[in-house]
Amino acid sequence: MGSALIQLVHEQADGIEARTGLRLEIGRVAVRNASKDRGVDLPRDRFTNDATSVVNDPDVDIVIEVIGGIEPARQLILDALKAGKPVVTANKELLANVGGEIFATAEASGVDVLFEAAVGGGIPLVRPLRESLLGEPIDLVMGIVNGTTNYILTRMTESGASYADALAEAQELGYAEADPTADVEGYDAGAKIAILASIAFGARVVAGDVYHEGISAITADDISFAGRNGFVVKLVAIAEKLSQDGPLELAVRVHPVMLPLTHPLASVRGSFNAVFVQGSAVGELMFYGRGAGGNPTASAVLGDLIDAGLNLRKGSSASVGALGEVRVRPIDELESEYYLHLNVFDRPGVLSAVAGVFGAHGVSISAMNQGLPHDEGADLVFITHKALERDVQDTLRDLRELDAVHEVGSVIRVLVDETGGS
Numbered sequence: 001m002g003s004a005l006i007q008l009v010h011e012q013a014d015g016i017e018a019r020t021g022l023r024l025e026i027g028r029v030a031v032r033n034a035s036k037d038r039g040v041d042l043p044r045d046r047f048t049n050d051a052t053s054v055v056n057d058p059d060v061d062i063v064i065e066v067i068g069g070i071e072p073a074r075q076l077i078l079d080a081l082k083a084g085k086p087v088v089t090a091n092k093e094l095l096a097n098v099g100g101e102i103f104a105t106a107e108a109s110g111v112d113v114l115f116e117a118a119v120g121g122g123i124p125l126v127r128p129l130r131e132s133l134l135g136e137p138i139d140l141v142m143g144i145v146n147g148t149t150n151y152i153l154t155r156m157t158e159s160g161a162s163y164a165d166a167l168a169e170a171q172e173l174g175y176a177e178a179d180p181t182a183d184v185e186g187y188d189a190g191a192k193i194a195i196l197a198s199i200a201f202g203a204r205v206v207a208g209d210v211y212h213e214g215i216s217a218i219t220a221d222d223i224s225f226a227g228r229n230g231f232v233v234k235l236v237a238i239a240e241k242l243s244q245d246g247p248l249e250l251a252v253r254v255h256p257v258m259l260p261l262t263h264p265l266a267s268v269r270g271s272f273n274a275v276f277v278q279g280s281a282v283g284e285l286m287f288y289g290r291g292a293g294g295n296p297t298a299s300a301v302l303g304d305l306i307d308a309g310l311n312l313r314k315g316s317s318a319s320v321g322a323l324g325e326v327r328v329r330p331i332d333e334l335e336s337e338y339y340l341h342l343n344v345f346d347r348p349g350v351l352s353a354v355a356g357v358f359g360a361h362g363v364s365i366s367a368m369n370q371g372l373p374h375d376e377g378a379d380l381v382f383i384t385h386k387a388l389e390r391d392v393q394d395t396l397r398d399l400r401e402l403d404a405v406h407e408v409g410s411v412i413r414v415l416v417d418e419t420g421g422s
Contacts, residue, residue, distance in 0.1 A: 001066055001090065001294045001297050001298055001301075002029070002031075002038075002066055003038050003039060003040050003294070004294035004295050004297070004298035005064070005066075005298040005301050005302065006026055006029070006038075006040045006041075006042060007040055007041075007298075008295070008298045008299065008302050009024050009025075009026055009302065009305075010040075010041060012302065013025070016306060020306065020309075020310060022306065022309045022310060022313065024305065024306070024309065026042060026046065027046070027054075027057065027059055027060045027061075028046055028047075028048060028053075028054045028057055028060060029042065029046055029047050029048070029054070030047075030048055030049065030050065030051035030053075030054045030067075031047055031048075031049060032049060033049065034047040034048055034049045051067075051072065051076055052076065052079070055076050055079050055080045055083070055085070056079075056083070060085070061085065061086075061309070061312060062085060062086045062087070062088065062305060062308050062309060062312065063076070063077070063080040063085050063086070063087050063088070064087075064088045064089070064301060064305065065077055065087060065088070065089040065090075065091060066089070066090050066091070066117075066301070067091075068091055068093065068094075069091070069093060069094070070093060070094050070097060070098065073089070073091055073094050074094055074098055074101075074102070077089060077094070077102060077113070078101070078102070078105055081102070081105045081106050081109045081111060081113065082105065082109055084109055084110075084111055085111065086111045086112035086113070086114070086308040086309075086311065086312055086317070087106070087111075087112070087113045087114070087308075088112075088113075088114045088115070088117075088301055088304040088305050088308055089113065089114075089115050089117075089118065090115065090117035090118050090297060090300075090301060091115070091118060092118040092119060092188070092191045092192055092195060093191055093207075095115055095118055095191075095195050096190075096191035096192070096194040096195055096206060096207040097191075097206055097207050097208075099195065099198060099206070100204050100206075100323055103320040103323065106317070106319075106320070107319055107320070110317055111311075111312070111317050112304075112307070112308045112311055112312075112317045112318055113320075114126075114304035114307060114308055114318065115195070115304070116300040116301070116303060116304050117297045117298075117300035117301045117304070118192070118195060119145065119192045119195050119196055120143075120145060120192070120273050120275060120287070120289070120291050120300075121147075121273065121289070121290055121291040121292045121293060121296040121297045121300065122289055122290055122291075122293075122295075122296025122297060122299045122300050123273060123274075123275070123287050123288065123289040123290070123291060123296075123300075124287065124300075124303075125196065125275055125287050126195075126196075126199060127303075128287070129141075129196065129199045129200050129277070130199050130318070130320065131318070133200075133277070133279060133282065136279040136280070136281055136282050137279060137280040137281070138200045138201060138241065138277065138278070138279050138280075139240065139241050139278045139279060139280060140238070140239070140240045140241070140276070140277070140278040141193070141196050141197065141200045141238075141239045141240075141275065141276075141277050141278075142236060142237070142238045142239070142240070142265070142275070142276045142277075142278075143193075143196075143236065143237055143265070143273065143274055143275030143276060144234055144235065144236060144237075144265055144268050144272075144273055144274050144275075144291075145188075145189050145192045145193065145196075145237050145273050145275065145291060146183055146186075146188050146189045146192075146235060146237075146273070146291070147175060147270075147271035147272065147273055147290075147291045147292045148170055148175050148176045148177075148180060148183035148184065148188075148271070149183055149184055149186075149189070149214075149215050149235040150234065150235065150268065150269070150270065150271060150272065150273070151166075151170050151173075151175045151176075151270050151271045152166040152167055152170050152176070152184070152215065153166075153215060153218070153223075153233055153234060153235065154269045154270050155169060155170075156218070156220060156223045156233075157223050157227065157232060157233070158269075160220060160223075160224075161220070162219075162220055163215070163216060163218055163219065163220075167180060167184070175271055184214045184215055184216050185212065185213075185214035185216065186212035186213055186214045186215075186235065186254040186255065187207075187212060189212070189235060189237045189254040190207055190210040190212040190237070190254045191207045191210075192237060193210060193237035193238070193239050193252060193253075193254060194206055194207045194209065194210050194252065196237075196239060196275070197239035197250060197252050198320075198323055199320065200239065200277070201239070201241065201248065201250060201326065202321055202322070202323060202324055203248055203250065203323055203324055203325070203326035204323040204324065204325065204326060205239070205250065205252055205326065205328065209252055209328040210252050210253060210254060210328075211252070211253040211254070211255070211330075211331040212253070212254040212255070213253075213254065213255035213256065214235070214256075215233075215235050215256055217409075217410055218233060218256055218410060218412070219341075219409070219410060221341065221379075221409075222339070222341060222409075222410045222412060225339070225341075225369070225381060226258050226339075230260060230261050231258040231259060231260060231261065231414070232258070232259055232261055232266045233256055233257070233258055233259075233412065234256070234257055234259050234265060234266070234268070235254065235255070235256050235257075236254070236255070236256070236257045236259070236265065236415075237253075237254045238251065238252070238253055238254070239251070239252045242329055247325075247326075247327065248324065248325075248326045248327070249326065249327045249328075249329055250326055250327070250328050250329065251328070251329050251334055252328050253331060253334075255413060256412050256413070257412065257413050257414070257415050258339055258412050258413070258414045258415065259415050260415065260416065263415065264276055264284075264286050265286075268288065271290070271291070271292065271293075272288065272289065272290060272291065273288070273289065273290070273291025273292075274286055274287065274288040274289075275287045331389050332388075332389050332390040332393070333388070333389070333390070334388075334389050335386050335387060335388050335389070336386065336387070336389065336413040336414065337366065337383065337384055337385060337386050337387070337413070337414040337416055338382075338383070338384045338387065338392055338411060338412070338413055338414060339381065339382070339383055339410070339411070339412045339413075339414050340381070340382045340384070340396075340408070340409075340410075340411050341379065341380075341381050341408075341409035341410045341411075342354065342379070342380045342381075342382070342399065342405055342407070342408055342409060343376055343377050343378070343379055343380075343405070343406045343407040343408075343409060344377050344378055344379075344380055344404050344405050344406060345377045345378075345403075345404055345405075345406055346377050346378045347404070349404070350378075350404040351370075351380070353402060353404045354380065354399065354402065354404065354405065357395055357398045357399050357402060358382070358384075358395055360395075360398070361391045361392075361394045361395045361398070362387070362391055363384050363385075363387045363391050363392055363395050364384060364385040364387065365382050365383070365384055365385070366383045366384055366385045367382070367383040368380065368381065368382050368383075369381040376406060376407075377406045383414060392411070396408055396411065
């Protein structure tokens with residue numbers, strides 16, 4: 001992404017200057033190997049492997065951080081801010097874990113810390129939430145914010161591919177890393193929704209507050225069932241306001257969802273991202289575009305760089321504002337409807353025994369489908385009425401111990417309210 005940004009600055013410098021009077025130049029670049037050819041039109045003496053020297057260089061007005069991770073990025077950013085230098089970062093891991101410290105330091109120093117590229121790649125998300133919707137009481141932020149998982153689920157939906165085959169294809173195309181854990185288990189999306197929740201609700205939400213569940217257990221049968229019943233399976237990140245009065249309470253989580261095909265997010269395909277926002281006055285909004293990739297991310301960084309430069313020239317800054325305390329409700333206390341796939345032994349009394357476990361925990365069954373018997377037994381698929389997560393987990397625990405049950409398969413939450421409630 002760094003090379004893409006340098007190229008973009010070179011290409012757009014004249015146009016930016018003509019429109020803003022701001023001349024952007026790449027002063028110095030810190031890299032691990034300063035002698036490596038980066039394929040960009042920049043003198044070799046601009047490269048260094050000493051990042052601290054870049055931050056401390058008096059000729060460097062704005063610091064851009066795209067190295068990722070928490071350290072040394074955290075200290076470099078803090079040093080820059082304390083020196084009165086605005087910072088542009090794409091570091092979602094850093095902001096999702098120690099963003100409060102970063103924002104407070106920027107506020108105290110009176111300079112910008114801008115991070116549009118940290119969530120959604122080239123999609124403008126942070127600026128609308130922080131500025132355009134500042135006076136809007138936000139009720140819900142919900143999105144597909146990981147292109148790797150969306151590509152995998154799209155391939156499973158449209159071609160009938162297995163999870164393993166779709167993942168292998170994503171890796172071959174460069175959409176997935178060799179170790180895809182951060183993406184497919186929801187950690188990446190969890191960091192992003194923590195940042196969005198913090199900005200949308202003015203609350204201190206960190207990655208550790210976010211419940212996350214990945215897509216590695218999703219099967220072709222789950223995808224097929226969803227399609228036959230008017231749903232599509234997506235990995236969705238959700239931050240929603242639960243309290244109307246009194247102290248702020250949020251639910252912030254990432255997990256697979258069966259979305260109605262009529263929901264705006266259901267049509268988001270491939271590696272694209274989209275975020276659906278619901279406000280009390282503005283109603284429903286959706287932001288859509290490429291959520292990753294060198295050029296889209298570089299475009300978002302460049303936009304922040306221009307803003308930082310203009311604000312620096314004016315002696316102003318864009319404040320995130322004070323992040324208040326919030327209770328993030330544990331997943332056990334949330335309610336949803338659920339899809340459950342069981343493999344049971346094909347013998348008399350099985351259905352009655354299974355239904356008895358549901359009833360014992362107060363989980364009401366809305367619909368049931370039974371597949372044809374096969375060598376491993378028979379498949380039962382249940383859709384529940386809205387139930388408490390804790391009760392569903394207790395049900396699953398007892399089902400696993402039931403002699404009639406061979407295996408508890410996928411468990412997926414079902415979104416039935418198109419306005420965003422689950």
